[in-house]
Amino acid sequence: xxxxxxxxxxxxxxxxxxxxxxxxxxxxxxxxxxxLTHPLAAAGHxxxxxxxxxxxxxxxxxxxxxxxxxxxxxxxxxFDVVLLASHLVNVPDTAKRNGILATCRHHVAExxxxxxxxxxxxxxxxxxxxxHLGAGIETETTVEPNSAGRDLVSVVARYSIGDQHWEQEYxxxxxxxxxxxxxxxxARLQLDRWLSEDGRWVVAKPEH
Numbered sequence: 778x779x780x781x782x783x784x785x786x787x788x789x790x791x792x793x794x795x796x797x798x799x800x801x802x803x804x805x806x807x808x809x810x811x812x813l814t815h816p817l818a819a820a821g822h823x824x825x826x827x828x829x830x831x832x833x834x835x836x837x838x839x840x841x842x843x844x845x846x847x848x849x850x851x852x853x854x855x856f857d858v859v860l861l862a863s864h865l866v867n868v869p870d871t872a873k874r875n876g877i878l879a880t881c882r883h884h885v886a887e888x889x890x891x892x893x894x895x896x897x898x899x900x901x902x903x904x905x906x907x908x909h910l911g912a913g914i915e916t917e918t919t920v921e922p923n924s925a926g927r928d929l930v931s932v933v934a935r936y937s938i939g940d941q942h943w944e945q946e947y948x949x950x951x952x953x954x955x956x957x958x959x960x961x962x963x964a965r966l967q968l969d970r971w972l973s974e975d976g977r978w979v980v981a982k983p984e985h
Contacts, residue, residue: 780936780943782810782836785911790816792978793892801857804884806847807865811837848876855886862894867949869929878964891966891981895952899975901930913938923948
């Protein structure tokens with residue numbers, strides 16, 4: 778909690794800004810402690826932040842908050858932008874990924890967009906080693922193939938701020954354009970374009 782509460786948004790607001798209409802209605806799925814909710818609200822957008830952790834949501838201000846898992850969320854309204862950051866689409870459980878994307882499709886307006894942050898094979902090749910996340914946060918990442926599947930990798934991410942240290946271990950499923958398109962199509966979405974040169978941020982639109 779201490780780490781996520783101070784983790785800065787980095788360059789993400791600048792990356793996704795070209796895909797945002799003015800004063801957009803944005804659904805931030807897996808919002809955490811508001812890393813993206815806060816800069817988006819400050820830019821004049823109307824943000825609804827969703828997370829399954831009430832403790833995380835308690836750090837969010839200037840936005841509506843809803844405590845829910847992503848898969849079970851079903852609001853009676855749609856949004857100009859559905860934001861799925863933090864590589865949540867890379868969950869190895871295919872059924873869970875399908876549920877997450879179904880939630881995106883349910884809540885995006887017919888003329889809206891879904892913005893997705895993903896791990897790619899290129900990321901896996903380049904991710905290892907030390908890094909700086911801003912706000913004094915140093916990181917060291919190890920990425921290794923996972924024997925359970927061709928597109929699965931095991932990640933160990935170590936974070937430190939001064940004398941505070943955290944370690945996160947997880948398995949993630951790498952998604953290239955073809956694999957992502959297959960999952961999106963199943964949810965009646967279609968891959969539209971990249972927002973970042975490395976392909977880690979993409980725009981999806983509803984199928985018509």
